[in-house]
Amino acid sequence: MNLAETPNDQNFDNPFLTLNYEPALASLGDDYYDEVMAADFPQNTLRWRNDALLPPLGLDPQTVRDEDFINAFGKFQGRKPFLALRYHGYQFGEYNPHLGDGRGFLYGQVRGTNGELYDLGTKGSGKTPYSRGGDGMLTLKGGVREVLAAEALHQLGVRTSRCLTMIETGLSLWRGDEPSPTRSSVMVRFNSSHIRFGTFERLHYLQRPDLTKKLLDHVIENYYPHLILEKNKYIFFYAELVQRVAQLAAQWMAAGFCHAVLNTDNMSITGESFDYGPYAFIPTYDPYFTAAYFDYYRRYCYSHQPSICQWNLEMLQEPLKAIIDKTEMESELAKFNHYYQGKYRSLMLKKLGFEEFQLPEANELLNLTIQFLEDSQVGYHLFFWEIARTFASKWREDPAFVLNGSNILPISPAKIFENWCLLYHKILNSFPPGRMDIIAQTLTHHNPQTALLRPIIESVWEPIVQEDNWQPFHDLLKKIQSKR
Ligand SMILES: Nc1ncnc2c1ncn2[C@@H]1O[C@H](COP(=O)(O)OP(=O)(O)OP(=O)(O)O)[C@@H](O)[C@H]1O
Numbered sequence: 001m002n003l004a005e006t007p008n009d010q011n012f013d014n015p016f017l018t019l020n021y022e023p024a025l026a027s028l029g030d031d032y033y034d035e036v037m038a039a040d041f042p043q044n045t046l047r048w049r050n051d052a053l054l055p056p057l058g059l060d061p062q063t064v065r066d067e068d069f070i071n072a073f074g075k076f077q078g079r080k081p082f083l084a085l086r087y088h089g090y091q092f093g094e095y096n097p098h099l100g101d102g103r104g105f106l107y108g109q110v111r112g113t114n115g116e117l118y119d120l121g122t123k124g125s126g127k128t129p130y131s132r133g134g135d136g137m138l139t140l141k142g143g144v145r146e147v148l149a150a151e152a153l154h155q156l157g158v159r160t161s162r163c164l165t166m167i168e169t170g171l172s173l174w175r176g177d178e179p180s181p182t183r184s185s186v187m188v189r190f191n192s193s194h195i196r197f198g199t200f201e202r203l204h205y206l207q208r209p210d211l212t213k214k215l216l217d218h219v220i221e222n223y224y225p226h227l228i229l230e231k232n233k234y235i236f237f238y239a240e241l242v243q244r245v246a247q248l249a250a251q252w253m254a255a256g257f258c259h260a261v262l263n264t265d266n267m268s269i270t271g272e273s274f275d276y277g278p279y280a281f282i283p284t285y286d287p288y289f290t291a292a293y294f295d296y297y298r299r300y301c302y303s304h305q306p307s308i309c310q311w312n313l314e315m316l317q318e319p320l321k322a323i324i325d326k327t328e329m330e331s332e333l334a335k336f337n338h339y340y341q342g343k344y345r346s347l348m349l350k351k352l353g354f355e356e357f358q359l360p361e362a363n364e365l366l367n368l369t370i371q372f373l374e375d376s377q378v379g380y381h382l383f384f385w386e387i388a389r390t391f392a393s394k395w396r397e398d399p400a401f402v403l404n405g406s407n408i409l410p411i412s413p414a415k416i417f418e419n420w421c422l423l424y425h426k427i428l429n430s431f432p433p434g435r436m437d438i439i440a441q442t443l444t445h446h447n448p449q450t451a452l453l454r455p456i457i458e459s460v461w462e463p464i465v466q467e468d469n470w471q472p473f474h475d476l477l478k479k480i481q482s483k484r
């Protein structure tokens, strides 16, 4: 017996091993996955433990030791099977039948205290049958970036996966897009499901409608349980997925987030956001801002995200048409824009301090805001933060008070800024004075001070590289988690 696998005291009472794991996906049979082994790492240094995720799993952070994270998710002691999930996907518009979990696996599925089923899935845990030429590993910087993105998006109200833990693993990796050799990590993701649009696409490619139906029933049972007893549950499922994905796209857009790699293997069947590789938050409003250096044709640029999501949902009709009427799916997909616009409008109004969807000047305000942000190239996040920071009820008295003393002045072109202030002032005066407090609260709630712009990420990464100083990384996470 390998010494690392010897049960020891630390293992017997590891709280992660006492969780009630459910073999939800495993019970579907091995048409959907391969059982794999975790890599044996030369080092296991805990770099991140997300204590906020322990209570939802029924665990008390006080009783979970750092060693418990390491033994469970760095040394992978005491649990199996680990399942590398099989999937295909459209990557940059081209169908790729050679995908699957190439550097991760499903560690286990657990029911949260809210009754919902969650996946614990690894990234950077070693080679699988789907690694192709890859090393099965995740760089430390990749782990750091995914932890930060997930927390930032969560705090911005985006429906997203989160990271339970990240452990440095002591390998030297070679990557074209990082100074190499570079350090390695394994990350454990906590999300609703790792079933991707591409999981269904693979079954269509293999011409297995029987497996498609079995998987679809599994998805509805576990992630759309309110539809189980519906006579038309399959089309209802697709209709709801369209709505969820449209709303997710609106959340990204309002958050100023560019995912960067919206391939169908990175689209969750539950409509949740995940896989944070070369993502970026936009510095300023630029519809063509493109986050991935290898996205030569700007396919996944900031403003294309809604239409790309719609295209991905259209591609998903191919596998689903074995079970769901295609014409009905088309008419559901036709509602995408309506859902998207509604959600985007409501989120942007909230960023501007207004809960009222029916505000008479809403369209004018939104159009002017976008035009102003685009023309002035004022920082996207800075603009909203400065409204929240400097907001005062005296803005009602005179448009000249609006944003006066903020860090975005002086603005060029001045005219459009003047128009924006006039309109904002006019809207404030359409409310009773007593409403100003609520507007101030809405502004601070929806516009955190800390934006995860690339220079901020680099500013916490540098001390890690230079002097193994993790304090700035933890300070940044604290700021993000407390919405400061
Ligand atoms: N270093 C690597 N070694 C092996 N396979 C890899 C590696 N990097 C990426 N892959 C595989 O390439 C494909 C696309 O990678 P992508 O970055 O979208 O996914 P991922 O980030 O590895 O996983 P996830 O989508 O769960 O976040 C996936 O099948 C992935 O497993």
Ligand SMILES: [Mg+2]
Pocket (backbone or CB within 6 Å): 265, 266, 275
């Ligand atoms: Mg991926």
